[in-house]
Amino acid sequence: MAAEEAAQWTKCPKCGTMIYRPDLAANLWVCSSCGHHFRMHAFDRIATLVDADFTEIGGDLLPGDPLGWTDKVPYPQKLQRDREKSKLTEGVVCGFASIGGYPVALGVMDFNFRGGTMGTVVGERIAQLFEAARERRLPCVVFTASGGARMEEGMLALMQMAKTTLAVRRFHDAGGYYLSVLTDPTTGGVSASFAFQADVVLAEARAAIGFAGRRVIEQTIRQKLPDNFQTAEFLLEKGAIDMVVERKELKDRLVRLLDYGVGAPLAPPAPTSAETPA
Amino acid sequence: MAAEEAAQWTKCPKCGTMIYRPDLAANLWVCSSCGHHFRMHAFDRIATLVDADFTEIGGDLLPGDPLGWTDKVPYPQKLQRDREKSKLTEGVVCGFASIGGYPVALGVMDFNFRGGTMGTVVGERIAQLFEAARERRLPCVVFTASGGARMEEGMLALMQMAKTTLAVRRFHDAGGYYLSVLTDPTTGGVSASFAFQADVVLAEARAAIGFAGRRVIEQTIRQKLPDNFQTAEFLLEKGAIDMVVERKELKDRLVRLLDYGVGAPLAPPAPTSAETPA
Amino acid sequence: MNVIVEREKGLLELEQRIAELKSQAAAQPVDMSAEIRALEAKYAQIQREVFGAMTPWQRVNMARHPKRPLGSDYIAALDQFDELHGDRHFRDDHAIVGGFAKLAGRRVVAIAQDKGRDTKEKVFRNFGMPGPEGYRKVIRLVKLADHLGLPVVTFVDTSGADPGIGSEERAQAEAIAQSLYELADVRVPVVATIIGEGGSGGALALALADRVLMLEHAVYSVASPEGAAAILWGDAARAEEAASRLRLTSDDLIRFGIVDDVIPEPLGGAHRDPSGIVTRVLGTVDGALDALARLPVDELRDRRYRKFRRIGAPPPR
Amino acid sequence: MNVIVEREKGLLELEQRIAELKSQAAAQPVDMSAEIRALEAKYAQIQREVFGAMTPWQRVNMARHPKRPLGSDYIAALDQFDELHGDRHFRDDHAIVGGFAKLAGRRVVAIAQDKGRDTKEKVFRNFGMPGPEGYRKVIRLVKLADHLGLPVVTFVDTSGADPGIGSEERAQAEAIAQSLYELADVRVPVVATIIGEGGSGGALALALADRVLMLEHAVYSVASPEGAAAILWGDAARAEEAASRLRLTSDDLIRFGIVDDVIPEPLGGAHRDPSGIVTRVLGTVDGALDALARLPVDELRDRRYRKFRRIGAPPPR
Numbered sequence A, B: 001m002a003a004e005e006a007a008q009w010t011k012c013p014k015c016g017t018m019i020y021r022p023d024l025a026a027n028l029w030v031c032s033s034c035g036h037h038f039r040m041h042a043f044d045r046i047a048t049l050v051d052a053d054f055t056e057i058g059g060d061l062l063p064g065d066p067l068g069w070t071d072k073v074p075y076p077q078k079l080q081r082d083r084e085k086s087k088l089t090e091g092v093v094c095g096f097a098s099i100g101g102y103p104v105a106l107g108v109m110d111f112n113f114r115g116g117t118m119g120t121v122v123g124e125r126i127a128q129l130f131e132a133a134r135e136r137r138l139p140c141v142v143f144t145a146s147g148g149a150r151m152e153e154g155m156l157a158l159m160q161m162a163k164t165t166l167a168v169r170r171f172h173d174a175g176g177y178y179l180s181v182l183t184d185p186t187t188g189g190v191s192a193s194f195a196f197q198a199d200v201v202l203a204e205a206r207a208a209i210g211f212a213g214r215r216v217i218e219q220t221i222r223q224k225l226p227d228n229f230q231t232a233e234f235l236l237e238k239g240a241i242d243m244v245v246e247r248k249e250l251k252d253r254l255v256r257l258l259d260y261g262v263g264a265p266l267a268p269p270a271p272t273s274a275e276t277p278a
Numbered sequence C, D: 001m002n003v004i005v006e007r008e009k010g011l012l013e014l015e016q017r018i019a020e021l022k023s024q025a026a027a028q029p030v031d032m033s034a035e036i037r038a039l040e041a042k043y044a045q046i047q048r049e050v051f052g053a054m055t056p057w058q059r060v061n062m063a064r065h066p067k068r069p070l071g072s073d074y075i076a077a078l079d080q081f082d083e084l085h086g087d088r089h090f091r092d093d094h095a096i097v098g099g100f101a102k103l104a105g106r107r108v109v110a111i112a113q114d115k116g117r118d119t120k121e122k123v124f125r126n127f128g129m130p131g132p133e134g135y136r137k138v139i140r141l142v143k144l145a146d147h148l149g150l151p152v153v154t155f156v157d158t159s160g161a162d163p164g165i166g167s168e169e170r171a172q173a174e175a176i177a178q179s180l181y182e183l184a185d186v187r188v189p190v191v192a193t194i195i196g197e198g199g200s201g202g203a204l205a206l207a208l209a210d211r212v213l214m215l216e217h218a219v220y221s222v223a224s225p226e227g228a229a230a231i232l233w234g235d236a237a238r239a240e241e242a243a244s245r246l247r248l249t250s251d252d253l254i255r256f257g258i259v260d261d262v263i264p265e266p267l268g269g270a271h272r273d274p275s276g277i278v279t280r281v282l283g284t285v286d287g288a289l290d291a292l293a294r295l296p297v298d299e300l301r302d303r304r305y306r307k308f309r310r311i312g313a314p315p316p317r
């Protein structure tokens, strides 16, 4: 098997099945053998959701190196490496689109860029997204995937929890409708800010969601945690989230949920295109 | 010992000590041996709290017999008996007064009248109290003591939970400041309405507080409950109430708490009399 | 033992005999129409005797009939339903089912108490007795409805709030008090329907509403008859006697102005025509929402205030 | 092992020798003033060496010094304090102490994180690590302050929010998110002071404030140095190295505009003059409240928005 052909195959980390990558993409990055949800690239996620009309905002906001951080390699080199690896400029992609005919402000985080950590650019893009949604009277949909605050930007990263919260609150107080979709993994400063400030909090099936990391907790309590701990299903049972959705049903569900917001104080008129669901 | 003299003595139900009634009154109906808080008559309670200026409202509202209730004796006879026994016209006394110089709207329930149960008159008096407090821009202080809704007035009694809630909500939305003091016992429809709708919820030491009665729970789970279950101290630990106060410290504490509301949107100017605490 | 189920037994046998006779008649040339008519007349007579004028205790048993449509049956009949779970703090309480829904094309938030049908479901739903987390889910959904401007529709069916240790530990009283508090001034119309048992504060916590509807044979009571008997006479066995005094039927409650509208049931009770009754209820709710939708928000809230304010109030002097 | 406590040992011995010498000198006719002066000079020199220019790691250790004034020391120094307990739903979290208070005669709501001093207290206070109920108590108190128009004063000192199983089960992330959400638009002024360790989101949940003050040797960090080292290099033992990179000192944070004012400590740290430093902090808070009290509500909230909005924002184009 040539190297080129081999690169077309990937192994499911859950069940070990070898999957042909184009098939995986066609199946929304869900393993057809075991249902494992692969982490999705932000632009793949957007492509599977929107009505082919995504307009990015804030894409020109790029991170600096406010702390002058160096450990093994300088922070700017890490950023450069992740940019190349992920084809992204930062850990979140924001913009306008419509989903099933419903116009939305859409933010999608990507674990491939610095583990989806929130630094100044992620915070700024999210804040701008909510501000733009407020001005344009759009509902806001945000997909989270994050290891938490980005260490290499220190306290400036932590402060993005405050910044994003202020933008969400202002949007919401004006009557905005906000749906968050927690994907694998959503932890730390992102889970403890805009992820859990939505009107409706959805989670993808089997996503890991929590505040403290699993390892931190295991070290603290010095015992192994049960397998389902911090899973979406666990959180549903504990009352923390509204629903768990399989990826294949996610778009339909989002369209239905968006429709309930059509009469909200801060909402555009109902869609009139042929794409409107019955 | 003559019968007349014997009537001057009472036995502490907690420790069994015989107490001379005038001493008990002088000690705020607290057993000087064991600290047991006797249930207080509403007018005794008022006398120990207010600056000698209580003006009752709603005292002329008297219960009818909306269901035409009879079991062993007709409901009107029960009412008559309790009126004579308690020297009260119903299970709550409401009015205006000042406490340590702070003008308040004050409601005091009394377990001696039909077990402090809430019927139409209790609900109406409480609602009128909150409406008057709103009009006069007074903080509201309510002492609860209740076995719940009054069976003999059926659904009309239950509806008083809704009525009192509406009055509390309207008062609160206008900026009113509301303190509730839960005394022994506070259960059922009173605990599940205005008792737990206050800005600050105080409880007298060792008072029994809960929704379901202790016996109902024991019958349901078929085991004995721990002694401290549904006590004020238990609720404090469980986070349900703001503080537990010994009766001797209650007036001072209320005065301090009332002072924090002086700048509230719906508040009279700060007291200027000599009674104002330093 | 459900007294309605007991009384139904003879009728069900008769029903079966009539059906058998009819199928025999179809298969044979002999004319059996006279016998059939006679049996049908007898059936109708017994049915009228049994269900024509039920005692309050029979109504209680009808409200608890094992085949009576449950909260989730009404939810299932909505055009669309997207369940929202949890109180965001402790757990998802399955005695309360709530979420976004469409009713006759209208976007609403629907909330139902559900007792469960079979044993497994009953346990899962805690027999329809919500704990504090159930009422906190209600609060959350009502706030959401208020935020999005969606009317709230509730279906009430509970013997009462859960009286367990955990519920007391997590402040059941506070949860009900706050549910009432939240409903008291919500900016959207609220329509509550008592579909089975409206048991005490645990029911009212979903029924501080602009319109309170009630099924003909539902009951709505200050306490369950058993609870009232225990409170009054220390003897839960005297439930039938308590039921006869508590004025818990729809006739009583419409007279007191506590219920705004009674939805008739077929002779024999809602379970004799479950889908028909569910449709009729949803239609009545829809009509109530139509009327309420015309009111300006302040007028809506003011009417709600006055509606409950006058219950049990002395006549104005 | 606290590196500041270690470094203090020599100084404390020297202090004791000077004190002994002074009492000897007072008791004898011999002139020992030269020896005393020499020792005092040496003491001052060492003190300057030790505390004059502390490394970030030393600052972390100073912030964790076992004798450093704790949250409850600030609370105790208020003119009046009436503690309010509980989240109304699950339990009273002792890592958070809050209630009504008077500060320089002003009515406020005061909220402090407290780590506890001795072992028993530390356990009682969960080492100052609040669980979800702690943050829900904060939310409740902030709503109360908003309702009564009282400013909010917070004292921040935590290594972070509690990372236990129960805290995750009861939605720690949601509790912190909602605490931030509540503070974001409260109608009253909020002044936060970082008095010891400002550890991550668990600290920020009390510090989304109109004025953020910081003691000179306090630290405020995106993660504890141990946590950051574990995240970055999988090795919590490299905490000192992490501390040196994280920019967690008051000098760094005032430069970034994250902290508005730094309150100087005596040479050797706040614990060398606990009552003096507590008084100074309360005075600074009072001054900040004076300034904020002059702002109209909308202006206050707008400034709060802009204050955090610009942190880490790219320069406007």
Ligand SMILES: [Zn+2]
Pocket: A012, A013, A014, A015, A016, A017, A031, A032, A033, A034, A035, A036
């Ligand atoms: Zn697989």
Ligand SMILES: [Zn+2]
Pocket: B012, B013, B014, B015, B016, B017, B031, B032, B033, B034, B035, B036
């Ligand atoms: Zn005693």
